[in-house]
Amino acid sequence: MDDVSLPKVRLPEPAPEPSPGGAGAGEALLRTEGLSLWYGSARALHNITLGIPPHRVTAFIGPSGCGKSTLLRCFNRLNDLIDHVRIEGRVAIAGHDLYGPGVDAIELRKRVGMVFQKSNPFPKSIYENIAYALRLHGLRERRRLDEVVEQSLRGAALWDEVKDRLHRSALGLSGGQQQRLCIARAIAIQPDILLMDEPASALDPIATARIEDLILELKQRFTIVIVTHNMQQAARISDYTAFFYLGELIEFDTTRRVFTNPSQQQTEDYVTGRFG
Amino acid sequence: MTLHGRWEVGGGSRRGAAWSVLFTGATGLATALILAMLAVILVNVAWHGWPALSWRFVTAGTEADMFEVGKAGVFPMIFGTTARVILMTLFVIPVGVTTAIYLHEYAHTTSVLTRVIRTAVANLAGVPSIVFGLFGLGFFIHFLGDRLDLVLHPDNPKPIWGKPALLWASLTLAVMTLPVVIVATEEALRGLSPGLREASLALGATKLQTIWQIVLPNALPGILTGGILAVSRAAGEVAPLLFTGAAYYMAELPRSLTDQFMDLGYHVFVLSTQSPNLEQTRPILYGTVLVLLLLTFALNATAILVRARMRRRQRAAG
Amino acid sequence: MAEPSHPGGRRPGWQALDRGQRARPWEWVAEQAIRVVSVTAIVLVFLIFVFVMREALPVLLGRVNSAAAQERRALPVEQMDRLDPEELRQYLELSRKEFAEMDRDTLRLLMEVKLEAAEEVPEDKDAPLNTAAWRYLLGPHQWTGYDRPAYIWQPVSSIHKYNIVPLIVGSLKTSVVALLFAVPLALAAALYVSQLAPPRLKEWVKPGIELLAGIPSVVLGFFGLVVLATFLQQVCGYASRLNAFVAGIALGLACIPVIFSIAEDALTSVPRSFSEAALALGSSRWQAAWQVVLPAAVPGVFAAIVLGFGRAVGETMVVLMASGNASLLTWSVFDSTRTMTATIAAELAETVFGGHHYRILFLLGALLFAVTFLSNLLGELVIQRLKRRLEGGR
Ligand SMILES: Nc1ncnc2c1ncn2[C@@H]1O[C@H](COP(=O)(O)OP(=O)(O)OP(=O)(O)O)[C@@H](O)[C@H]1O
Ligand SMILES: [Mg+2]
Numbered sequence: 003m004d005d006v007s008l009p010k011v012r013l014p015e016p017a018p019e020p021s022p023g024g025a026g027a028g029e030a031l032l033r034t035e036g037l038s039l040w041y042g043s044a045r046a047l048h049n050i051t052l053g054i055p056p057h058r059v060t061a062f063i064g065p066s067g068c069g070k071s072t073l074l075r076c077f078n079r080l081n082d083l084i085d086h087v088r089i090e091g092r093v094a095i096a097g098h099d100l101y102g103p104g105v106d107a108i109e110l111r112k113r114v115g116m117v118f119q120k121s122n123p124f125p126k127s128i129y130e131n132i133a134y135a136l137r138l139h140g141l142r143e144r145r146r147l148d149e150v151v152e153q154s155l156r157g158a159a160l161w162d163e164v165k166d167r168l169h170r171s172a173l174g175l176s177g178g179q180q181q182r183l184c185i186a187r188a189i190a191i192q193p194d195i196l197l198m199d200e201p202a203s204a205l206d207p208i209a210t211a212r213i214e215d216l217i218l219e220l221k222q223r224f225t226i227v228i229v230t231h232n233m234q235q236a237a238r239i240s241d242y243t244a245f246f247y248l249g250e251l252i253e254f255d256t257t258r259r260v261f262t263n264p265s266q267q268q269t270e271d272y273v274t275g276r277f278g
Numbered sequence: 279m280t281l282h283g284r285w286e287v288g289g290g291s292r293r294g295a296a297w298s299v300l301f302t303g304a305t306g307l308a309t310a311l312i313l314a315m316l317a318v319i320l321v322n323v324a325w326h327g328w329p330a331l332s333w334r335f336v337t338a339g340t341e342a343d344m345f346e347v348g349k350a351g352v353f354p355m356i357f358g359t360t361a362r363v364i365l366m367t368l369f370v371i372p373v374g375v376t377t378a379i380y381l382h383e384y385a386h387t388t389s390v391l392t393r394v395i396r397t398a399v400a401n402l403a404g405v406p407s408i409v410f411g412l413f414g415l416g417f418f419i420h421f422l423g424d425r426l427d428l429v430l431h432p433d434n435p436k437p438i439w440g441k442p443a444l445l446w447a448s449l450t451l452a453v454m455t456l457p458v459v460i461v462a463t464e465e466a467l468r469g470l471s472p473g474l475r476e477a478s479l480a481l482g483a484t485k486l487q488t489i490w491q492i493v494l495p496n497a498l499p500g501i502l503t504g505g506i507l508a509v510s511r512a513a514g515e516v517a518p519l520l521f522t523g524a525a526y527y528m529a530e531l532p533r534s535l536t537d538q539f540m541d542l543g544y545h546v547f548v549l550s551t552q553s554p555n556l557e558q559t560r561p562i563l564y565g566t567v568l569v570l571l572l573l574t575f576a577l578n579a580t581a582i583l584v585r586a587r588m589r590r591r592q593r594a595a596g
Numbered sequence: 597m598a599e600p601s602h603p604g605g606r607r608p609g610w611q612a613l614d615r616g617q618r619a620r621p622w623e624w625v626a627e628q629a630i631r632v633v634s635v636t637a638i639v640l641v642f643l644i645f646v647f648v649m650r651e652a653l654p655v656l657l658g659r660v661n662s663a664a665a666q667e668r669r670a671l672p673v674e675q676m677d678r679l680d681p682e683e684l685r686q687y688l689e690l691s692r693k694e695f696a697e698m699d700r701d702t703l704r705l706l707m708e709v710k711l712e713a714a715e716e717v718p719e720d721k722d723a724p725l726n727t728a729a730w731r732y733l734l735g736p737h738q739w740t741g742y743d744r745p746a747y748i749w750q751p752v753s754s755i756h757k758y759n760i761v762p763l764i765v766g767s768l769k770t771s772v773v774a775l776l777f778a779v780p781l782a783l784a785a786a787l788y789v790s791q792l793a794p795p796r797l798k799e800w801v802k803p804g805i806e807l808l809a810g811i812p813s814v815v816l817g818f819f820g821l822v823v824l825a826t827f828l829q830q831v832c833g834y835a836s837r838l839n840a841f842v843a844g845i846a847l848g849l850a851c852i853p854v855i856f857s858i859a860e861d862a863l864t865s866v867p868r869s870f871s872e873a874a875l876a877l878g879s880s881r882w883q884a885a886w887q888v889v890l891p892a893a894v895p896g897v898f899a900a901i902v903l904g905f906g907r908a909v910g911e912t913m914v915v916l917m918a919s920g921n922a923s924l925l926t927w928s929v930f931d932s933t934r935t936m937t938a939t940i941a942a943e944l945a946e947t948v949f950g951g952h953h954y955r956i957l958f959l960l961g962a963l964l965f966a967v968t969f970l971s972n973l974l975g976e977l978v979i980q981r982l983k984r985r986l987e988g989g990r
Binding site: 295297298301302304305306307308309311312313315316319322323372373376377379380381384385391394395397398399400401402403404405406407408409410411412413415416417420421435436437440441453456457460484485486510513514515516517520521543544546547550551556560563567570571574575578582 | 801812910
Binding site: 078080083085108109111112113115116118120122123124125134135138139184187188191 | 479482
């Protein structure tokens with residue numbers, strides 16, 4: 003992934019980081035500058051500036067409704083689908099503005115995968131769920147399909163559980179298995195960035211642990227942004243943590259700093275559970 | 279004072295109980311009365327119609343005499359009704375489903391075009407069926423048909439397209455049932471979880487790919503319901519056919535789209551108003567009504583079942 | 597990097613994002629096609645309006661002349677060659693098909709017959725009247741042979757009498773009977789089903805009423821004509837077996853499902869919190885239904901009635917079969933009655949295409965279209981406002 007080094011050349015030096023000592027400015031793969039977003043007349047994001055470093059896990063935390071999902075959906079332009087959304091500011095991957103005039107949102111989404119809060123497998127077979135994604139990318143040869151389906155299911159630690167029923171409906175899987183299938187589907191197409199919106203919120207501790215292991219493993223290959231409400235989870239798996247409150251980025255720093263020595267009182271209150 | 283008040287409340291609630299029984303009883307009775315009337319119609323038709331039903335009756339034509347008990351059959355009418363309904367489906371399903379897709383998947387909810395389309399659909403649903411008949415006559419037969427004749431058969435003085443025909447009747451019915459299909463399909467689309475679409479789009483699928491491969495296959499039951507509802511609505515309609523294609527009597531089955539046809543519903547009308555002797559022809563009449571009812575109810579029941587299953591599945595999924 | 601090769605081949609750099617939107621012609625074509633097709637509904641409503649009005653407009657503008665005297669101005673047979681075929685066909689009142697099948701001699705013969713017939717017809721003081729003019733369509737007239745001015749619909753007599761007032765009154769009579777019968781029953785049932793009935797029962801009642809909605813109107817008409825007419829005559833003992841009353845009851849059966857489903861919908865969409873608040877204050881279920889839920893849903897109930905009226909006025913087969921079809925102008929519901937819809941249904945097939953009778957029937961159609969259009973518009977508006985209010989109050 004040689005293109006990761008591009009931002010150094012292309013990106014103008016960004017405005018000062020929201021939190022000094024945060025993720026190194028020059029290394030960011032994904033960067034927002036003064037990003038604001040409105041749903042109709044309701045402002046959901048206020049002037050967000052942050053940079054997400056490559057091959058790291060970045061966690062977004064904050065109380066419900068603070069705009070974490072909204073921000074995540076700016077990264078693959080899924081907000082485009084909602085009527086009356088207005089965006090100001092810049093979101094760029096490796097210096098390339100995602101909302102620039104000529105950018106193809108569909109190409110973008112092929113390279114920025116997403117796993118949703120609520121698992122959403124297609125009502126098709128397990129195999130077809132993944133094959134659908136692969137066919138979208140032009141892979142049609144049966145043998146290759148079989149191969150990549152297996153690879154992805156293994157990657158999502160699901161292969162052993164489902165290898166005997168690949169052609170049964172995905173809706174017959176348990177909630178945790180469904181979520182791992184969605185992850186398998188997302189990684190099958192080899193995105194560069196993987197956005198995960200509370201991927202473990204509806205799962206039991208065992209399934210959650212599996213998914214956390216998985217994330218740590220996936221980090222080798224992908225840049226991961228994960229939204230979570232679980233402080234321990236954020237602490238366990240992420241390298242960087244961003245804390246949001248009411249649509250504003252309050253603090254962004256290494257996870258260790260955010261959890262042990264945050265610079266903002268609000269952050270401290272939130273991570274220690276003293277928050278309203 | 280408190281005591282007094284409490285007594286009052288007690289007395290009020292006793293009176294209230296009487297009212298409650300009266301009110302619940304009266305509204306329940308009204309409900310029962312409606313269902314009873316439905317039952318009377320169904321039992322009456324089944325009772326008198328059943329003896330007339332026979333294999334002969336549904337397979338025989340009217341070659342001998344359409345009013346002669348024991349000889350007259352309803353096959354040509356079953357054929358005609360089926361043909362016009364199938365033809366109608368071919369026209370109305372593609373247009374209706376496409377419109378619903380536009381309204382639900384493409385259009386902004388508040389755009390002017392969407393609002394106008396919705397208003398048009400609502401109004402189309404309220405146009406009296408006889409007016410559709412007038413429209414079919416004025417537009418399809420005398421406007422389109424006459425022009426087709428001029429272009430295709432300029433030297434043939436006999437009208438071929440510019441007269442009542444199977445094609446025009448089916449098109450008229452398609453116009454009439456368009457709102458049914460649109461509304462049912464939209465309901466089906468609305469019932470699909472938005473997560474499904476997002477999942478597909480987030481994988482880099484285009485809108486068209488998402489609609490074609492994810493949305494439509496999953497909305498199929500709902501689309502089917504719409505089709506069945508439209509068919510069952512159209513199967514029993516007579517008024518729009520009066521001037522657009524139904525024939526009082528035809529010696530043969532229709533062979534082409536430009537032929538007229540005999541129709542079950544229209545035949546019920548003919549038998550009950552033009553019969554030389556209503557008492558004598560009663561068995562044919564009841565038999566025909568029963569066949570028509572069975573046909574429409576079978577279709578309706580299918581639609582209701584499909585929809586109930588769909589709703590249950592959606593509830594389970596949601 | 598030891599990662600599996602990219603399924604789509606070599607991984608492009610991020611510059612690919614800047615290269616502009618990939619042309620996806622099919623995507624564009626499909627979207628445009630879908631948009632174009634979805635305009636069909638608008639086009640159809642427009643076409644219905646245009647094609648019904650096109651035939652009716654000449655009457656509206658007073659451009660149609662239906663004076664019997666004009667028809668009697670028969671042409672000498674020798675003039676046959678001076679007319680072009682279309683004029684000749686119209687003069688002889690032949691359909692295109694008939695005209696096509698006739699040879700010259702037959703046509704000549706017909707001209708002679710017409711001339712003779714014209715000479716035989718006695719003079720009538722009404723013959724020069726253009727009976728398709730507004731004052732004859734709507735106002736009473738002292739016709740020859742009647743002892744006082746009257747509203748007469750008699751399109752196929754020697755003097756075409758086109759007064760539409762008896763038909764309008766007929767439509768109103770049957771619709772009012774239908775609503776008087778259907779509204780109380782349907783509303784009571786809607787209240788019962790939405791507020792009071794045990795849920796298990798609800799699952800039976802609603803499909804039952806949907807079944808009633810599924811009965812074709814020709815079957816309701818048949819039922820009115822064959823069963824209801826005799827039964828009601830025995831019970832009420834009126835003279836004319838088929839009349840507005842019988843037709844109204846049968847029509848009511850067609851309206852009940854419409855009124856029920858809209859009213860039930862409106863009642864159910866009243867937020868549960870309304871009735872729960874009332875129940876918490878000690879009202880019983882029926883009091884909550886009657887004093888809280890029903891008032892909140894009044895616009896919906898109103899809309900249900902308006903839409904039920906639209907259905908009743910526009911229904912054809914029931915009234916055609918069960919109302920008796922005599923175009924008398926009376927206010928008694930027990931007299932045989934002819935409605936606008938039944939008139940169109942019964943007479944259009946026998947009219948000359950483009951003739952005055954044809955056009956006046958289209959005028960009736962336009963009137964029906966307008967009435968149902970307005971009642972639907974009103975109903976929809978009221979429902980939308982109700983929904984918005986209830987959602988806003990939530
Ligand atoms: N489609 C939408 N239309 C209008 N407002 C929206 C929409 N989606 C989200 N919002 C609003 O935007 C704000 C941020 O929502 P968002 O879903 O991003 O929160 P979140 O941080 O992900 O919350 P949670 O932790 O509960 O998932 C909320 O106030 C929400 O009500
Ligand atoms: Mg969220």
